Amino acid sequence: MAGxxxxxVSVGRRLFLLVALQTAIAVLLVATALNYLSEIADDTQYMYxxxxxxxxxxxQAHRHAAMLQTLTRPDAAKLGYQAPPAMIxxxxxxxxGFDHRYRTKWQTAEGTSSDAxxxxxxxxxxxxxxLIEKEKSAIKxxxxxxxxxxxxxxxxxIDVTDEIRAQAPIARYAIGDxxxxxxxxxxxxxxxxxxxxxxxxxxxxxxxxxxxVSTLLMGxxxxxxxxxxxxxxxxxxxxxxxxxxxxxxxxxxxxEIAILGNxxxxxxxxxxxxxxxxxxxxxxxxxxxxTPITSIHGFASVLATHPTDRSVVDRAxxxxxxxxxxxxxxxxxxxxxxxxxSGEFKFEPNPFDYSALVLRSMAEIKPFFxxxxxxxxxxxxxxxxxxxxxxxxxxxxxxxxxxxxxxGDKPLDVALHATQTEARLTIGVQGxxxxxxxxxxxxxxxxxxxxxxxxxxxxxxxxYLCRQILQIHGxxxxxxxxxxxxxxxxxxxx
Amino acid sequence: xxxxxAVLIIDDDPSCRELVGIxxxxxxxxxxxxxxxxAGLRILQRDKDRIRLILLxxxxxxxxxxxxxxxxxxxAGPSIPIVLITAAVDPAxxxxxxxxxxxVSKPFDMSVLEALFKEAA
Numbered sequence: 001m002a003g004x005x006x007x008x009v010s011v012g013r014r015l016f017l018l019v020a021l022q023t024a025i026a027v028l029l030v031a032t033a034l035n036y037l038s039e040i041a042d043d044t045q046y047m048y049x050x051x052x053x054x055x056x057x058x059x060q061a062h063r064h065a066a067m068l069q070t071l072t073r074p075d076a077a078k079l080g081y082q083a084p085p086a087m088i089x090x091x092x093x094x095x096x097g098f099d100h101r102y103r104t105k106w107q108t109a110e111g112t113s114s115d116a117x118x119x120x121x122x123x124x125x126x127x128x129x130x131l132i133e134k135e136k137s138a139i140k141x142x143x144x145x146x147x148x149x150x151x152x153x154x155x156x157x158i159d160v161t162d163e164i165r166a167q168a169p170i171a172r173y174a175i176g177d178x179x180x181x182x183x184x185x186x187x188x189x190x191x192x193x194x195x196x197x198x199x200x201x202x203x204x205x206x207x208x209x210x211x212x213v214s215t216l217l218m219g220x221x222x223x224x225x226x227x228x229x230x231x232x233x234x235x236x237x238x239x240x241x242x243x244x245x246x247x248x249x250x251x252x253x254x255x256e257i258a259i260l261g262n263x264x265x266x267x268x269x270x271x272x273x274x275x276x277x278x279x280x281x282x283x284x285x286x287x288x289x290x291t292p293i294t295s296i297h298g299f300a301s302v303l304a305t306h307p308t309d310r311s312v313v314d315r316a317x318x319x320x321x322x323x324x325x326x327x328x329x330x331x332x333x334x335x336x337x338x339x340x341x342s343g344e345f346k347f348e349p350n351p352f353d354y355s356a357l358v359l360r361s362m363a364e365i366k367p368f369f370x371x372x373x374x375x376x377x378x379x380x381x382x383x384x385x386x387x388x389x390x391x392x393x394x395x396x397x398x399x400x401x402x403x404x405x406x407x408g409d410k411p412l413d414v415a416l417h418a419t420q421t422e423a424r425l426t427i428g429v430q431g432x433x434x435x436x437x438x439x440x441x442x443x444x445x446x447x448x449x450x451x452x453x454x455x456x457x458x459x460x461x462x463x464y465l466c467r468q469i470l471q472i473h474g475x476x477x478x479x480x481x482x483x484x485x486x487x488x489x490x491x492x493x494x
Numbered sequence: 495x496x497x498x499x500a501v502l503i504i505d506d507d508p509s510c511r512e513l514v515g516i517x518x519x520x521x522x523x524x525x526x527x528x529x530x531x532x533a534g535l536r537i538l539q540r541d542k543d544r545i546r547l548i549l550l551x552x553x554x555x556x557x558x559x560x561x562x563x564x565x566x567x568x569x570a571g572p573s574i575p576i577v578l579i580t581a582a583v584d585p586a587x588x589x590x591x592x593x594x595x596x597x598v599s600k601p602f603d604m605s606v607l608e609a610l611f612k613e614a615a
Contacts, residue, residue, distance in 0.1 A: 283583045287553070290581035294601035295509040301604045302516055312516050319509050370508045371529050407555055 010255040014222045021218055025211030032207055036200035043193040050115040051186040054106035058179045061098040064091050065172035072165045085157030092149045092158060095171060099146050108185060109135040122192055135181045142174035229257050246272045277444060288330050292323035322367055329396055337465050347472050352388040354423050355380050358416050361395040369403045373411035382418040384494040386473050394469040398427060398488055401463055405432040405486055423492050430485040439479050443467055498546035500524040501611060504534035505551035523611050530556035538569050545574055547614035552580040552588050563592035575614055
């Protein structure tokens with residue numbers, strides 16, 4: 001089905017679609033990969049900003065709280081620890097600063113930063129709200145202790161009192177709890193980032209696989225739509241080469257392959273038609289050659305068996321001479337036709353008497369058509385520059401063709417007239433007729449004509465060679481049917 | 495009994511007609527010559543009783559070959575055989591087209607023609 005649809009699409013477009021699909025998949029893969037890289041970079045930044053820095057600050061705060069607790073122990077003096085009020089106040093101030101930073105930057109439970117809101121959502125989605133409650137409780141305890149510590153402050157110093165001794169451990173334990181909670185947060189965040197990276201891998205893998213499979217399928221469809229048709233074409237070409245049989249190439253597509261198929265069809269048909277024309281030409285040529293050979297062979301046999309019978313010897317020799325001339329003319333015709341087809345036609349112009357050439361040619365052709373009357377109106381001493389041998393052959397072809405067209409009971413009107421620039425030889429065949437198709441057929445290379453008109457059936461070689469000879473001279477050959485007969489006009493420049 | 499001593503050759507090639515005429519002269523058989531079918535039919539109608547064999551060419555001016563053959567057969571009747579004598583490359587096909595059983599391909603050997611002339615006697 002898809003293959004049939006593809007038949008309607010050109011080969012170039014099919015390949016374009018294939019490449020476009022591959023490009024789209026590549027673009028999608030790159031875009032997806034870039035997106036995931038960006039997300040991973042964001043996650044890394046988030047881990048550093050929201051998880052790692054908070055744990056580090058908590059560690060620092062825990063150290064301060066532990067120092068405060070140690071310095072404010074009742075037995076601190078005995079242990080050799082000195083607790084100046086300014087140092088105690090400084091530690092309380094550090095813890096206060098940490099409290100502010102934690103609430104504004106790292107608190108998950110009630111934080112308003114984008115990181116806090118996002119992470120809180122993830123925690124709730126995982127069903128770990130107890131962690132948030134634990135953080136809230138620790139923050140509450142820490143803030144209460146900080147407030148208690150700050151109340152003891154006096155002019156930038158804090159003396160160690162019982163209240164200080166009571167609040168310091170509370171602050172330290174609260175920070176310890178916050179540290180535990182945040183470490184747990186970091187573990188969860190790390191798992192989330194790892195999970196996201198794994199998802200990215202899976203998505204990229206899925207896109208890559210889907211792209212590969214669809215490209216493969218598309219390629220198979222294109223192949224199915226092209227390869228069998230190419231194989232069919234090749235098969236037909238091989239059969240034509242091996243058997244010479246023209247099998248019509250039926251390709252329902254309208255793409256380049258169908259165009260190629262049609263071109264092959266046309267080419268094969270033309271070759272086959274040319275072969276048929278050549279076969280027909282050879283058949284007619286064989287017929288034309290066999291006619292004089294029949295006389296030559298027959299009269300030679302008569303001479304061989306009756307060499308002393310004077311009543312037949314002279315006629316036999318005369319006939320052999322005439323038919324030998326006709327045979328040589330036919331062979332010359334074949335030779336010239338072959339040379340013309342192979343592009344080795346020689347043109348050797350020289351000045352000559354065209355009138356004499358026409359009269360001589362007519363005299364040579366007359367014995368072959370003894371019942372044919374020739375009406376002659378030839379202007380004398382028409383000279384011209386040309387290849388007289390070629391023109392003589394052209395005139396012989398023309399007379400032969402005109403005689404074949406003639407019914408024999410009406411004269412052939414032969415006329416030669418010249419102007420300053422050209423010589424016009426006309427042969428009129430009264431009573432003959434030729435359709436436009438017949439006239440066209442006269443000029444087909446290797447063509448022949450087989451007339452089946454009211455004149456019966458005649459066969460002769462066509463006028464292709466005659467016209468080519470005229471064209472080499474810069475002249476032309478026209479054949480026309482004026483209704484009352486056929487007129488051959490041979491115009492040659494002087 | 496009718497003595498058929500003549501042969502009719504219908505061929506537009508004068509040289510071929512002349513050859514057959516000379517051969518007839520050598521073998522002592524009269525040869526009537528016609529350049530086309532119409533002339534041949536006239537001779538046949540005139541000398542039907544004397545003609546023992548008709549030699550008919552295929553490519554000729556005048557009537558169509560098929561019409562010519564039919565007219566000759568109708569005029570000659572079954573007693574005078576008609577033999578196609580042609581230089582065509584497919585004489586058997588041409589003979590079948592003209593509904594003729596015998597044909598001679600040009601160029602022919604004298605002995606073939608002599609046998610034909612004598613068989614038809």
